[in-house]
Amino acid sequence: MSVEQRVEVPWSSTVFQTILACSLVGIMGVPLVSPILPALRTVFGISDTQAGLIITVYTLPGVFLTPVIGLLSDHFGRRPVVLPLLFLFGLAGAAIGFAPAFELVLLLRLLQGIGASGLMVLAITLIGDFYDGAQRHAVIGVNGSAIGIGAATYPLIGGTLASVSWNVPFAFFGVSLVVGVVALFTLSEPSIDEPPSFRAYANRLASAAFVPEALGLWVAAFFTFFLFYGGVLTALSLLLSDVHGLTPGEIGLLFSMVSLANATMASQYSRVAGYLPARQLVALGFVGFGVSLLGVWAAATPVAIGAMLVCFGLGFGVVMPSLDTTTAGLVSGQLRASMLGVLTSMLWLGQTVGPVVFTGVAQNAFDSTVAGYRFLLLFWGAGAVLGGLTVFAYLACRTGASASHSDAS
Template sequence: MPPDRSVGIPWTSVAFQTILACSLIGVMGVPIVSPILPTLRTVFGISDAQAGLIITAYTLPGVFLTPFIGLFSDHFGRRPVVLPLLFLFGLSGAAIGFAPAFEVVLLLRLLQGVGASGLMVLAITLIGDFYDGAQRHAVIGVNGSAIGIGAATYPLIGGALASVSWNVPFAFFGISLLVGVVALFSLSEPSIDDPPSLREYADRIASAVLMPRALGLWVAAFCTFFLFYGGVLTSLSLLLSDVHGLSAAEIGVLFSMVSLANATMASQYGRVSKLLPARQLIAVGFVGFGVSLFGVWAATTPVTIGVLLVCFGLGFGVVMPTLDTTTAGLVPGHLRASMLGVLTSMLWLGQTVGPVAFTGIAQTAFDSTTAGYRFLLLFFGTSAALGGVAILAYFQFMAERDSILPFEAS
């Protein structure tokens, strides 16, 4: 079925519905699992560091595969790439519920991560293929809102399903199979330009990574997801269980606060972006991260922690759209996909390293993991807040001197 190119949101278009489904599935893999990490720790008799590997195994493939998803889809078409990813995600994810051992869980999570690695990139690619002008902006806005709502809902779903049995949340990943079947029979193949050669594409990626003006973006992207996946979704999940005795469902409710705040702030980004230059908006977001993590370290009740997670979500809703728009504006249109692929790879890298770093340090360098997590929240919270303030002060000082700033937004 061809896409609806009339002005407005094409709600009845199969192409549009597939795009939303790919985006929602692409962000499903961690928020559903994160609230049940304490439960999985008990089920498989594993340590905190091993529990963190459940997140890392899922995110690791995206670090290496994401920059090349665009190349594969350009050469072979969108359908031949997106359909296998949907089926691989659903089959491997649902199979985790039947895994007999922890090693099998990690293998299946690795395969699931391969499936997830390109879904969100392909969703944005399909938007560019099927829509243009004002309709493209409208579809991008709806797609972003859907991601925020999904990310807010998934912890609740994971926690609620885990109250039935530890393996029930993994059955939810089977939705990807239904989406794949619908797309198999209904999604049309968009027409695409002649693809670049592998050498040309590799040269583009190398140039993008080494652009001086882009280096700060890669660092900010890595640190954002390092803090979120390592500090919040992994470490805080285990702390909420061990210290406050919360169930998976209750942890899911708290984590949904981050995504709700993120979705709310992101929906107002058009207005927020007019207040400060991109470099300063990113710094403000990191101040929000720092205040949140520092506050979580000092908090004594789950309610207070929930309020502080809202602060983290607001910062997230500022930083992520700024990273996307600034990255897209650094280069001409024919290089934009390469740049966004590199940015996405940095995000996956942060997701991969964060859980391993937090759980590994807490388990090996401290007498108890609880003490380790609390110290790491204090350390990284303070570092993020002070770093954000320092960057704000630096650029304000440079602006007052009428100097040429090294990190300009387009």
Template sequence: MGADTEVDAESDAGSESIPWRSSALYVILSSSLMGVMGVSLISPVLPELRAAFELSDAQVGLVITVYTLPGVFLTPFIGLLADRIGRRRVIIPLLFIFGIGGAGIAFASSFTEVLALRFLQGIGASALVTLAVTLIGDFYDGAQRNAVMGFNGSMLGTGAALYPLVGGALGGIRWSVPFLFFGIGIFVGIVAAVALEEPEADPPSSVGVYLGRLRDVAVLPEAIAIFSAIFVVFFVFYGAVQTALPLLMSDEFDLSSSQIGLILAMVSVASATVSSLYGRISQWRTAPELVALGFVAYGTSLLGVWLAPSPVFVGVSLLAFGVGFGIVMPSIDTTVVTLVSSELRAGMMGMRTSMLRLGQTLGPVAFTFIADAGFETSSGGYRVLLVVSGVIVLLSGVGGYLLLRR
């Protein structure tokens, strides 16, 4: 742990204040912001991308799928590597790969090149949020950890709120311009190389012992429940909100990319606001109860989107989704980092992110394929999928909360 971080940890021990003088904090926040940029920045541009390369809805959904796919398989191994050789040696190269791969898409001349570079960018993005949250667990403890976790979630929400606006505005110039924005990852990598110090960690055990301990934790009922919840959250979020909804709004309301970006930003506005209060909210209910309540908010939001007669009502309904996101993600991350010691923390977070990426990968493909293949029009299919997923998620949240309260 760096000297500045030690001073801050000692001066702020037992408090809920944010350690503003800790250089690690800014690298953590910046890495998290890179991690959520990859989809929310370009979601509003999907209709323009569809037109530029004359794609079907299922094909344009691959722009998200090939980005999230590497994380499904790589993140657990990246977590293991970070636990073995150190966080710093892993996160810095990932930031450079993310920035180079993403910015390169702006110069692609075919859809095949777009997909190849998105896959490369996805490799870089695969564990950025994972390692950022792991570093929070490494550098901070107790109430301060909850405060930083909530603040990190708030920053994620703020960034995700701004990215659709930025992406929509840049997409109005040309479909390729938003991808240049990904080059900021290179700058963050340079800052991390200068400012981030390696946190203290327990001496690594043998690989066999490490994997055995990780397996023992992963099969605990609490871990299985958390992994299942995070898969569902991101399957629905990326399938319904980030992929199907932009295409639906473009077809039914004839909205531009900037208008779509403004509506999608409602999720992140609400999420950022709620996450910033997580330190207080976490004292009101247990983390599993908060996850269940978040599911109630998700289901309510999706049903509201299904019923919405205009884009304004869609945006209002998405606020509820953001509220759910703002309490679910910090609750899940806090649970994961407290389940294990520092030696296993990155590996456990890697498994968490692998499930997250699996949901991100399958959601867009499932929603666009079912809507294209199973219904007369894709718009009609999206509407049916919104109500079905909304009902399932809502009932899951209500049932889970009642069981937990008993």
């Protein structure tokens, strides 16, 4: 058994290493920038709502383009799609550091978002293409752990580089260019069945994407990133600056708690998945999100807030691998990239809507943005706990009823 566990993850494979690199680039765009949002308010003389747009315009392309990128990847291959995305991400991201005006920053973030829109979905798609069974679970767990470690590191990098100058963190996006060059020589094209016509393909995709079990995945994906990007990376970042007077580096350190906990939990996902079905794990993850947000609302010190963010990261570490493995297993290789594209599109939608909702409501519906952010943390924290417990109980009852029916038969 121990020998099997050692060979499950192909650490020496250049394809596997390239997949991990694509995932790490794909999640770089927001965690690296989030800790410096307060500083960007000063540099460009913008409001909280405008600062939130730095995230929103980056995530917006993914809402619409990710399913299209999945479709193109299923028809024309993975390499012809992933390589241009890596280069666009790196060039547009690095150019932001030279932008003289806020409007140009938003334009470059939009272009960078186009580059980022397909990287994560293509990484998971490649895992589904090259690996199956227990090895797929193990590889997705490692991929999730790597993402967690990267997301823990990026806020620290962003905050540290921002201590030199506000624009230095954007130079770090040039790493994507290096990954693109490496992928050009190391990423092989997986073997998948010849796809049908676009019309037949679209009909099959629509049928698969709108079955009830898939719809539940899309809703969970949306709210996962809605809460994380709106409640944590945007609202809490501004709260930590305005209420507690933290610097970008200190904010980045606190946010790394989420990612470290995520990495730890994701690395154990193959074990955790043996205890409960993936959908029940998603429900428990939302309970973790809610407890974290309620704890942040009640916490009086940055240290206590950091401790509560660990809970959010643990929930993240079970929700994301569960969504990925369940979606990848719903369909064959012909439709896999497109279905994962729909999943990722819902993630991007959550990223896009979250910052706008949290900053917009706090700024326009309350006497002070601080009061607004605190209310929203309480509201969504309570909602996540109640929703997660309700869905978990429903799924547990349904599983028990199915088991009883099988025994009776």
